[in-house]
Amino acid sequence: MAVQNSDEGRINVCEGDMIPGPKIREAAKLLLQVVDDPEMLAGLCTHCTPILRERLLQLSLTSGDFRIVNNAKETSTEAKSSVCKASPVIVEKPKLWSEESFSSSEEDEEPSSSRDCEELAVECDPAVSAPQNTHIGVCKPEIVQETVTTRAFKTEKENMQFAWANVALPSPGGKDDRNGAPSPRIGKEMKEVKDPGPLSREIREELRFHAVRRKKDFQCIEWVRGTRMNVAAGLELHTGVFSTVEQKRLVQLVEEFQEKGRNRLLRERTYSEPRKWMRGKGRVTIQFGCCYNYAVDKKRNPPGIIYDEMVDPLPDLLRKTIRRLVRWHVLPPTCVPDSCIINIYDEGDCIPPHIDHHDFVRPFCTLSLLSECNIVFGSELKIAGPGEFEGPLVVPLPVGSVLVLNGNGADVAKHAVPAVPTKRISITFRKMDPKKVPKGYVHPKDLENVAPFEVTGTVGHPR
Numbered sequence: 093m094a095v096q097n098s099d100e101g102r103i104n105v106c107e108g109d110m111i112p113g114p115k116i117r118e119a120a121k122l123l124l125q126v127v128d129d130p131e132m133l134a135g136l137c138t139h140c141t142p143i144l145r146e147r148l149l150q151l152s153l154t155s156g157d158f159r160i161v162n163n164a165k166e167t168s169t170e171a172k173s174s175v176c177k178a179s180p181v182i183v184e185k186p187k188l189w190s191e192e193s194f195s196s197s198e199e200d201e202e203p204s205s206s207r208d209c210e211e212l213a214v215e216c217d218p219a220v221s222a223p224q225n226t227h228i229g230v231c232k233p234e235i236v237q238e239t240v241t242t243r244a245f246k247t248e249k250e251n252m253q254f255a256w257a258n259v260a261l262p263s264p265g266g267k268d269d270r271n272g273a274p275s276p277r278i279g280k281e282m283k284e285v286k287d288p289g290p291l292s293r294e295i296r297e298e299l300r301f302h303a304v305r306r307k308k309d310f311q312c313i314e315w316v317r318g319t320r321m322n323v324a325a326g327l328e329l330h331t332g333v334f335s336t337v338e339q340k341r342l343v344q345l346v347e348e349f350q351e352k353g354r355n356r357l358l359r360e361r362t363y364s365e366p367r368k369w370m371r372g373k374g375r376v377t378i379q380f381g382c383c384y385n386y387a388v389d390k391k392r393n394p395p396g397i398i399y400d401e402m403v404d405p406l407p408d409l410l411r412k413t414i415r416r417l418v419r420w421h422v423l424p425p426t427c428v429p430d431s432c433i434i435n436i437y438d439e440g441d442c443i444p445p446h447i448d449h450h451d452f453v454r455p456f457c458t459l460s461l462l463s464e465c466n467i468v469f470g471s472e473l474k475i476a477g478p479g480e481f482e483g484p485l486v487v488p489l490p491v492g493s494v495l496v497l498n499g500n501g502a503d504v505a506k507h508a509v510p511a512v513p514t515k516r517i518s519i520t521f522r523k524m525d526p527k528k529v530p531k532g533y534v535h536p537k538d539l540e541n542v543a544p545f546e547v548t549g550t551v552g553h554p555r
C-alpha cells in the first residue's frame with residue numbers, strides 16, 4: 093500500500109536554520125520504515141534505492157544538530173558537478189560491525205579510502221559499494237546524486253528543501269573525520285552546537301538490524317514426481333547484513349588465506365586449486381572446519397565429510413561472521429554453522445548443478461562478495477555448454493547478500509552458478525550433521541549459545 097501524503101506537519105526550512113539532531117534522527121527512522129514504499133521509490137532505480145536506505149540509516153545514526161547551509165535549488169547543480177570530487181555531506185561515521193568490531197580493537201578505524209567509499213558509495217566500484225538489491229540498469233554517478241539529493245526528498249513537500257548537499261553535520265571538535273582538517277562546511281557558529289553524544293551500541297545494532305532486507309517469497313512452480321510444488325520454497329535472500337567495510341575485510345581475509353594456501357602454509361586439504369583444463373572447470377576452494385570431498389578421491393573416500401582428514405579451523409573473522417548471521421536472524425540458533433567453504437571464482441569459473449550433501453544440516457547459507465552473479469534453481473537444470481547452466485528460476489545475487497537454502501530450495505531444486513562474468517568470492521556456511529563431525533574437530537567456544545538479537549521495538553519494526 094502506498095504511503096499517504098499529508099500536509100500536516102509540513103516543515104519550512106531556511107538557510108541557516110538549525111534542526112535538532114533528535115528530530116532528524118526521528119525523521120530518518122520514520123523514512124527508513126517507508127523507504128520501500130512504491131511512491132517513495134518512484135523514479136529511483138534499483139541501484140539508488142539501497143543508497144537512499146544507507147544514507148537514511150547514516151542520518152538515523154548521527155549525533156549532533158544540523159544546519160541548513162543553502163537551498164536545494166542552488167545546490168543541486170553544484171552537487172551534480174562536484175559529486176565525484178568531494179563528499180557532499182560530512183556525516184559522522186556510524187560504528188560498523190555494531191555487535192563487535194571485526195578488528196581486535198574497538199577503536200580501530202578504517203583507512204580514509206574505505207571510509208570515503210562508505211560515504212560516497214556512488215563514486216566507488218559498484219562491486220564494493222553499498223548493499224544492493226538486484227542490479228538492473230546502472231546510473232551514472234551524477235544521476236544517482238541528483239536523485240538522492242532532490243527528488244527523493246522534495247516529492248509533494250516543495251517547502252522541505254532538504255538535500256544532502258545542503259546539510260552540514262558537525263563532527264566532534266569541528267573536524268572533518270576523514271583527515272583531521274577543519275571542515276570547510278563547519279563555521280564558528282557550529283562550535284556552539286550541542287552534541288547529544290553517541291548512540292549506544294545496542295541502538296546502533298538495532299538500527300542496522302532493521303535495515304536488513306529479507307526476501308522470502310521465491311516462487312518456482314514445477315511438477316516433481318507427480319506433485320505440483322514450489323521448488324523455491326525455503327529460499328531467502330538477505331541484503332544489508334554486512335557493510336561495505338565488513339565485506340572488504342572478508343575479501344582481505346580470503347586473499348590472505350589464498351596466499352597462504354599457494355605458499356603451502358595451510359593444511360593440505362584446506363586449500364585446493366584444481367587445474368583448469370577447460371572453461372567452466374575448476375575454481376579455488378578454501379575449507380575450514382571439515383574436509384568436504386566433492387567426488388571419490390585418491391584414497392577412495394566417498395563424497396561427503398571425510399572423517400579422518402583435518403583442515404584448518406574457522407578463523408576468528410569467519411566465526412564473527414557466523415555470529416552476525418545468527419544474531420541478525422539470517423540463520424536460526426539451532427543451526428549455527430561450524431564449517432565453511434570459500435569459493436574463489438575467476439572470470440568464467442562456475443559451480444555445476446548440485447544439491448548440497450546431507451552431511452550438512454539445513455538451512456545453510458552463502459555470502460556473495462566482490463561481484464554480482466546469477467544462481468539458477470530447478471528440479472532439472474540444463475547444461476547448455478561449458479559453464480552454461482539453465483533453469484526455471486534465476487536469482488541475481490547482489491554483492492554482500494546472503495542466500496539461505498532450506499526446504500525445497502535446498503533439497504528438491506538443484507542449484508548452479510553459471511560461468512561468472514568477473515571475479516567473485518562466495519562463502520558457504522554450513523553446520524555439520526553431528527554424526528559426521530570429523531576426528532579431532534574442536535568446537536569453537538564462541539559458536540556455542542549464540543543468541544538472536546532481541547528486538548526491543550524502540551527503533552522500528554522488522555520487515
Ligand SMILES: O=C(O)CCC(=O)C(=O)O
Binds near residue numbers: 433458
Ligand atoms: O557460489 C555460490 O553462490 C554457490 C556455492 C555453492 O553452491 C556451494 O558451495 O555449495
Ligand SMILES: [Fe+2]
Binds near residue numbers: 446447448507
Ligand atoms: Fe551448493
